Amino acid sequence: MTSAPVARDSRMPGEDLWPALTVSATKTELFAEDLYFRECWADALDVFGAPAAAGALAPLGLLSFKCDGMAARRADRTLRYLADQGFSILGSSRIRHNRHSMRELWRYNWHVYTTDRLALMTLMHSVSESLLLIVRDDRFDSEVPGSVRLADLKGSADPEARGPEHLRTVLDPPNKIINFVHVADEPADIVREVGIFLDRPERRALLAEVRQADVERATRQAFEEAARLEAEVPASDFDLDAALKRAEAVTEADVLARIRFAVSGGARLTWNELRTLLDPADTAIGIWDFVRIATEVLDADRPASADLLPPSSAAEWRAAGSQLTR
Known part of the structure; x- marks a missing residue:
């Protein structure tokens, strides 16, 4: 008795498209089977068009505020930093984590945390609603995706490893655990993370908003929504x-x-x-x-490798691009 043939997922990126989404061979392998990536990639194909989806993602970046960022009143400072660094807001959406979504978002990072820190993260990331932003890099040079430049600008959680130009320096967090914002590392991460943050109707609406690219309207909405969210969350000095x-x-x-x-x-x-x-x-x-x-x-970390999926850098993307053009 012969088994039925297994259908190939023809909507997933092929070998020609993955290099536009990530420079990581490991990420390519993992995300090819990832439920959140697969669902949101199908939405991106529908919204942007099958030939255009990867190109539409290239100049984009994703930034989400953590609940502590709302409590610390860092939204206005962050939005103005983005504008100063050449990023325009294309869309925004309210989000709220639960214990499952936060573990999926940081699946490849939180393995270093103790169970006590996981309990703390569950508490602090589910306090309130927050805000997700999709931005466009207006300085996009076709070699380095907007998400990669934004991730480089974010800076390390370690204050000793970042400079005055980094977002986390500007936001002045009190320590490595409370750090106010999250950004996606690469175009592939934008797809996966939107798939985690939002259900199908909401994420398709956000992608459609991004496609329309009404910067003035999107920027106004982001400032207004951030102000409303901050008004709903008790302020903290984190001192x-x-x-x-x-x-x-x-x-x-x-x-x-x-x-x-x-x-x-x-x-x-x-x-x-x-x-x-x-x-x-x-x-x-x-x-x-x-x-x-x-x-x-609390004891925050346990002995483990620093990152199961290390973030990429602009230098890696430029090197990968030069290899493709040889």
């Missing part, structure tokens, strides 16, 4: 000393002493221990003061 001072007013002296000991480099706390000492649901504490303190007292 550690201030957070400890506020906690001091509503906690027992021995509790605060144990927390301060961990902050100063003493024995670390586990997630369960910290939740026993401070309750993030207690309005007297405030969720963002809890988060700020937690980032200083």
